[in-house]
Amino acid sequence: MSIQIHDTLTNGKRELVPLEPGKVRLYVCGPTVYDFAHLGHARCYVVWDVVVRHLRARGLEVTFVRNFTDVDDKIIKRANERREDPIALAARFADAFHEDMDALGNLRPDVEPRVSAHIPEIVALIETLVAKGFAYAPGNGDVYYSVRKFPEYGRLSKRNLDDLISGARVEPGESKADPLDFALWKAAKPGEPAWNSPWGKGRPGWHIECSAMTLKHLGPTIDLHTGGKDLVFPHHTNEIAQSVAATGDGVHADAFSRYWMHNGFVQIDDEKMSKSLGNFFTVRDVLARFDGEALRFFLLGTHYRRDFNFSDAILAEAEKRLGSLYETLDKADKLGAGASPAGRGGAVVDRARAALDDDINTPQVLGQLAEAFTAANAIADRKGKKTPEDRAELAAFGRDVREIGRTLGILQRHPEEALLAIRGRAAARRGIDPAMVEARIRERAAARAAKDFARSDGIRDELLALGVALMDGPQGTSWKVE
Structure with a gap:
């Protein structure tokens, strides 16, 4: 078995070789919880859920950590608009996020840290960076990371300092020594949550939060770090700089995470999803009209690294295809009831696992499933009484496609239950x-x-x-x- 993934850091496909044989330490950047989860979140977290499921199906012990960012500028702004406590607002949207991810069939992480519960670890990490000379406190309560002290800054995003400096600026009120530097700690402002620190009351910057939570729950070097490709710069770039400076050799970017994976964007009717364009959909918007498993099935039809296009028409077609799969599964279950499945495990399972070993190629797996369902339909619809061999083949088909489905997070419901749910959503949309x-x-x-x-x-x-x-x-x- 060799699992190959596209590593953003090296910009090429590499074999996933864990630091500790048989064990994978995986950190997924979680949501900033100031609103309901949107389609971009759905795409991102379904992808990483399949990665976790596949690694475990391949016999690896995965420690899956995904955080909640519950201290952030956007949360504070939204809470102030609503005259609500920022931590309470974030907790409410974190609960809603769980509901939405559950509806999509995602597994819960093994550890789900929140920034607000890790302030001591964040402060300690910043102190280490200051002590090592990678960060500085200008004396106004802020603390900044000195980007030029880290020689491989920008390696992940394939940007050099000259390119970055052209767009960098110092905002009013900032005391940066260099426009490229970024905040690790922000001095307290009226109306914002604040904690004590050696530099005065304040709150952490966004990037340092993930470094501190990764260090606490997975250690100084992890195997795999994932997220949307919008996080490559600056968030993941800055995570590397902080983490390697504090706990690694201070030089090499791969001393923090050995591999990086990033998923593509969501487009709505061939345009990038954006609130300003009025084409922004929350997961709840979509699940009010479509079946949750159908949305998951649809999302897996595009390779995770590619941008994908969403429209109601495309999702409706995916929902119909999922319904057809359940119709075939229902026939196979009934015709193969009581029969011993042929063989110990079909070739379709082996082919699916091989496709997932090759950079999590879910579209290829769905194509293989389509072929298996076509073959099962041919047996099920053949006229005449079913032979013992036919019944054994159909029983094996049901076993094997459910095994593949467990890794993809689909085809796990009883067919009749699934078909009723899909029909109910379709009927409601059509009035x-x-x-x-x-x-x-x-x-x-x-x-x-x-x-x-x-x-x-x-x-x-x-x-x-x-x-x-x-x-x-x-x-x-x-x-x-x-």
Whole structure:
């Protein structure tokens, strides 16, 4: 087994070799909780959830740490607008974030540190940086990191100091020695939360928070650090500078995290998602109209490093495809009930794991699943009584696709439960009343019993015109939204 990932630091594919054999220390930059999670969060955290699931499926012991940033300028601004305590506001949105991630099927991290609970560790880390000469306190209560003291600054983002200096500036009220330097500690201002420190009351800067939490919960060198590609600069660039200066050799960027992975952006109808463009969607916005597993299924259809395009039409099509998968799984379960699955584990599982070993290629896995479902449909829909071999094949199919689904976080619901949920969301979007449909199905059954086939066909056509397809079977008539 060789797991290859695209490492942002070296800008190439590398074999993931943990520092300690068999164990992976993984840190994922969590959300700044001042509002509800948006589609960018959904994409990001579904990706890293699959990474964790796959590493564990491959037998690795993963310590998964994802933080909450609950001390930040955006949180303070939002809390002041609402006349609410910033920490309380952040806690409320952290709870909402959990609800949204649960709805997407994401696993909870092993450790979920919050900045507000790590102030002593942050202060101690800043003291270390000052003592080592990588940071300075100008005497006004602020503390800054001296960027030029770290020789590999910008290696992750492939930027050099000359490029950076052209856009750097010193804001009013700042006491930087160099425009490139960034704040580790900010002096207290009225209306802001503040803690005691050797430099006076204040609060941490954004970047130092993750360095301190990583150090406490995973140690000075970790195996894998992930996040959205928007974090490459300045956040992850600054994390490296701080962490290596404080705990490493003070020189080499890879002394902090051995590997870095970053996911692409979300576009809405081919434009970047942005509040200013009015195309900004929260996870709750989307899950009010679409099935949560369908959104996850849709997100996995694009390779994690690529930007992906979102629209209601594309998601609706993905939801229909997921429904079709569950329909096939339902048939296979019923036809293969009681049969011993053929073989100990199908080749489809091996192929899926190999695709995930190759830089978490979820689109390729979904393509492999589509082939497996096509083959299962051919067996299930074949006329005549099913042979023992057919039933064993269908039982094996159900076992294997659920095994793959466990790693992807899909296909884990009972098919009937999933199909009802998907149908309910689709019906609501189309303004279709399920009670009306059921009533029309009863009318149609009465017409058929009376041999009024013209009336029966008319009801079917009326419902089809509304987007409702009827399926007649041994147990009666069921329906779905086309």
